[in-house]
Amino acid sequence: MKQTDNHILVIFGASGDLTERKLIPAIYNLYCRSFLPEKFAVLGVSRTKFTDEEYRKKVILENKHLKDNGSADKQAAFSEKIHYHAMETSDPNAYGSLKDRLTQLDISGNYIFYLSTPPSLYEVVSRSLSNVGLSNEEDGWKRIIIEKPFGYDLKTALELNKQLLSYFAEPQIYRIDHYLGKETVQNLLITRFANSIFEPLWNRNFIHHVEITAAETVGVEKRGGYYDGSGAMRDMIQNHLLQLAALVAMEPPVQATESAIRNERMKLFQSLRPLSPEDIEKNVIRGQYTSATIHGETVPGYREEEGVSPESRTETYVAMKFFIDNWRWSGVPFYIRTGKRMPTRVTEIVIHFNPTPHHLFVKNTGVMNQDNMLIIRIQPDEGMLLKFAMKIPGEGLRVTDVDMDFHYKDLADTYIPEAYERLLLDCIQGDATLYARGDAVEAAWQFIDPILKAWETNPNIKMYGYPAGTWGPENADDLVEGKHKNITWRYPCKNLSNDGIYCEL
Incomplete structure (x- = not known):
């Protein structure tokens, strides 16, 4: 130690x-x-x-x-x-x-x-x-x-970094993101770079698209006044989910050191394809939850929450599609979504592999060879799930999906530290690997800032409503494109095992 x-x-x-x-x-x-x-x-x-x-x-x-x-x-x-x-x-x-x-x-x-x-x-x-x-x-x-927040937009983020660097040197500054302290997030590096069954496939030749979801069941609770000036884009995507995307997509670091890993995350942010005004209108969906009845209880809509303006245009849901312009990921769409008042609390990363090039077998569902999926569950029920096809016992070559899963809780006598516990210990020991560096924060804001400005200045960009307790505006399904029909967002369950059997609607 x-x-x-x-x-x-x-x-x-x-x-x-x-x-x-x-x-x-x-x-x-x-x-x-x-x-x-x-x-x-x-x-x-x-x-x-x-x-x-x-x-x-x-x-x-x-x-x-x-x-x-x-x-x-x-x-x-x-x-x-x-x-x-x-x-x-x-x-x-x-x-x-x-x-x-x-x-x-x-x-x-x-x-x-x-x-x-x-x-x-x-x-x-x-x-x-x-x-x-x-x-x-x-x-x-x-x-x-x-x-966080490390700034309210690109301008304030640049100003904050300038102020901090006037009084402390960059190696002294630790910008904490508790998502990066979660064991399952850190395990992304091990999953990718320590397993020869994954790393050769981790590119545009084998992966169809990548999907990242962070859903919450709660509304804004007592934070309506704060949230109405922030929104889902600033609160979740600019920091947490872009950091997850960077860990999923970054190149292998030369060494397992703080500077090498942070350098690769920075290079990934620099490779994000800027969104044009047309991209923002077409590939970014925002929404607000509306009043609904959940399990017999009526919950208020966002604009009815305490501290929220009745005419608020602040988003409680965002789904977006973007691309990473580098050799590894050219042409592979990345999809990110986050929202409040969703059916279940879950954060996960889904790797959708390309389907087989020739459809030999019909699955039990009547659908031809669907994608294999690797699901990396950040929370809750932390673990990993691999979906692949197997033959149904009996006559004929009928195929069904099966699950192979791993749960952190199955590691006997293993203590899983809380995120803040791990991050505080890292700071005490002078290890900033899991903290955000100033230039990476600025690069993430450079990607997000045009979206926020478009929302502020273009009244034609729609704000969609979605009933509390649902998976967001149905328009978000139009973002996802596939080589065959029936491809859409994955709608996860609270439980990782028996996925798709016992699940919130």
């Missing part, structure tokens, strides 16, 4: 939901698994007035999100590592007292600053830390973690 240095993790926005729900539980799990050094501390920073004891009670002793994987003595010992410092984060004059508090803790000069704050505070926090010398690495390493 790689050695971890003594350090202090400083969490700005420490009284917020993310800290209590994800960050403190992740650090506690690392502590219980002996991944943290002997000398470490967590310093929560927020304007809410807490003593150390009150804060420990809130985030440790009474935190319902803390898994019961340690004894009461272990929790008590861990809570002694937790400290709190009340200050106004937006006040540059308050950072001198923060530096004094860090000195008093006397752990080391190694600091991680986690900005669990609104993006509007990223500049003032990074500038204020720099002004009091807390970005200087003369007495130890300094790292800063920021949460």
